[in-house]
Amino acid sequence: MGVLGRAPAKSLAAKMEALGGPIAFDWLRQPEIGAIMVQGRAGGTGAAFNMGEMTVTRCALRLTGETASVGHGYVQGRDARHAELAALVDALLQTDRQAEVMDAVIQPLKAEEAARRLAARRKAGATKVDFFTMVRAEG
Amino acid sequence: MYVATKGGEAAIENSHALIAEERRGDPAVPELEAAQIREQLGGAVDRVMTEGSLYDPDLAALAIKQAQGDLVEAIFLLRAFRTTLPRFGASAPIDTGAMTIRRRISAAFKDLPGGQVLGPTYDYTHRLLDFTLAARGETPPVAPEEDATDAAMPRVADILGHEGLIEPETPPPGPEQPYDLTREPMQFPAGRDQRLQNLFRGDEGFLLALGYSTQRGYGRNHPFAGEIRMGTVQVEFTPEELGFPIALGEIEVTECQMVNQFKGAKGIAPQFTRGYGLAFGQAERKTMGMALVDRALRADELAEDRLHPPQDEEFVLSHSDNVEASGFVSHLKLPHYVDFQSELVMLRGMRASAEAMQKEAAE
Structure with a gap:
């Protein structure tokens, strides 16, 4: 569930297109915006x-x-649609479509997140300082 | 004392219209979008989120636009919005040791595991105005990529801790219920949890100035920037209905660990002590000021004499909040007509009696 919350909403929506047509559901709790400390x-x-x-x-x-x-x-x-998509994926993961959802949504989102982090670490890596030791001449 | 007055409704409405017009500026210049502020004025966004006490870059950007770039006003707007949100609960404490590092430096150790990573910093720029930025349509250079930094880097304080040279920071046993200033009023003496929350929300300028004053001798505590790190951490939350933690978010934070000299006290061997700074986003100056002040406020705990303002928690904590400070200073603009009228009457009376006495003396 974590990766669904952390992923950009657009990216999640794009992955869900692979799951085909609209998925029917009833609300148990409508999207609600709040905060956590x-x-x-x-x-x-x-x-x-x-x-x-x-x-x-x-x-x-x-x-x-x-x-x-x-x-x-x-x-x-504060994106209600993002929460809705995340809940849909969470529900689908508990059906016989689990493997399909893992392949189409969860794994690609995890890969994108790993790539985002790696890119940030590689850019940071280019700013890593190499120290030169100054050697004083003998004599 | 100020009083309620009536009238001026039309003037107020027109003032609102005028400020909207001024906010928009010259219509010939394209209007600024909140997304542009979010992407291109990150320093302002981060400060508003930290002092506004709400991590939401879009809302902070909107507040900055609405406040015409007046950051204290924007912080006020975000604080006000924050109060409208239902609280779902509290996260697990973030683990800055597991941070995906974008910048990490130590002024105490040159060769630390993971290395010195400069990241995006203005530290080594010449502070000369760059006129190419004034020309539109510049494509920025692409930042080079090299070997990735380590996935997680040990904290400098943890390295020193292995030798017992620095005071340990360990959580108290049992479940924790840290003080929450958004729910409870300030109280003294304050615990470190209350102080750190206050400093986190505190005004950057105020903390910078107080921190600076400790360096100049007002509560001197010999600091070293043990480590400053900036990057992203995950936020873990356990919803009641699920009962297991979800890492539902990722936020950017800056952390500063000051390492300070300490000559020891009764029962405590000489060792390095610590001051801590933390903020949302990239906020190095803020976290350094915060860490200096946090350490100064630990005077009692470390048996140091409390002689200067940065060591006085009532002084620091009561005046660090720029929303409160600006509210109380601004209230001077409210109608004080009756108060002032009574002062006038009194002053006239005093002058009249003084004149009468002078006259008497002359006669």
Whole structure:
């Protein structure tokens, strides 16, 4: 579920096109925008403290049809459609379409995220300092 | 004391129209989109998110546009919006040790595992105006890519910790319920959790100035920038209805670990002590100021004399918030007509009696 929340909404929507036509569902909880308080730790490892909040959108739905599985969507930001898509994928993962959804949506999103991080680390890597040791001449 | 007054509705409406017109500026110049602010004015966006206490780059960009770039006003707007959001809960504390690093430097250790990574910084620029930026349509150079930095880098403080040379930072046992200033009023003496939340939201200029004053001798604590790191961390949250954690978000943060001299005290061996700074986005100056002030505020705990403003938590914590500060200073603009009228009457009375006494003395 995490990768669904972290992925850009557009990217998630594009991957879901592979799953074909509209998927029928009923809302259990309409998308709701709220916040979670993000915590840190003093010194990085010490006692917890509150930093500030972060916007989050959540929703819950049930697929209509034979496997009436329930899906939850929790995504970063305020995009209701993003939360809806995340909940749909979550629900589909609990049906016999699991393998298909993993291949079409989850794995590609994970790969994109890994590529994004690697690109950032490679750009940072180009700014890594190489120190030259200055050797004083003998004598 | 100020009083409620009536009247001026039309003037206020027209003032709103005037500010909207001025915000738009010359219609011949294309209008700024919030997305442009988000992408191209990252420094402002990050400051508004940190001091506005809400991580949402789109909303921060909108606030900056609405406030015409007045960041304290934008912070106020974001704080006000924040109060309208239902709270779903709290995240697990972020793990900055697992950060995907974009910048990481240490002024204490040259050869640290993972290396010194400059990342995007203005530190080595010449601070000369770049007129090519004034010309439109410039395509920026593509940043080169080389071997990736390590996926996670050890913190400098953890390296020093292995030798016992630096005070350890460990969480208290049991479940934690850190102080929440958005729910509870300020109280003194304040715990470090309350202080750090206050400093996180605190005004960058105020913390920078106070931090600077500690360097100049007002609460001197011999700091080294042990480590500054900037990059992305995951935010983990456990929804009640699910009962398991989801890493539902990724945020950019800057962390500063100041390492400070400490000559020891009763029962504590001489060791390095620590000050901590943390902020949303890229906010190096803010986190350095915050870390200096955090360390200064630990005076009591480390048996140091509290002699200067940065060591006085009532002074620091009560004045660090720019929304509160600007509110109280701005309230001077509210009608104080009755107050002022009574002062006038009193002043006239005093002058009249003084004159009368002078006259008497002369006669």
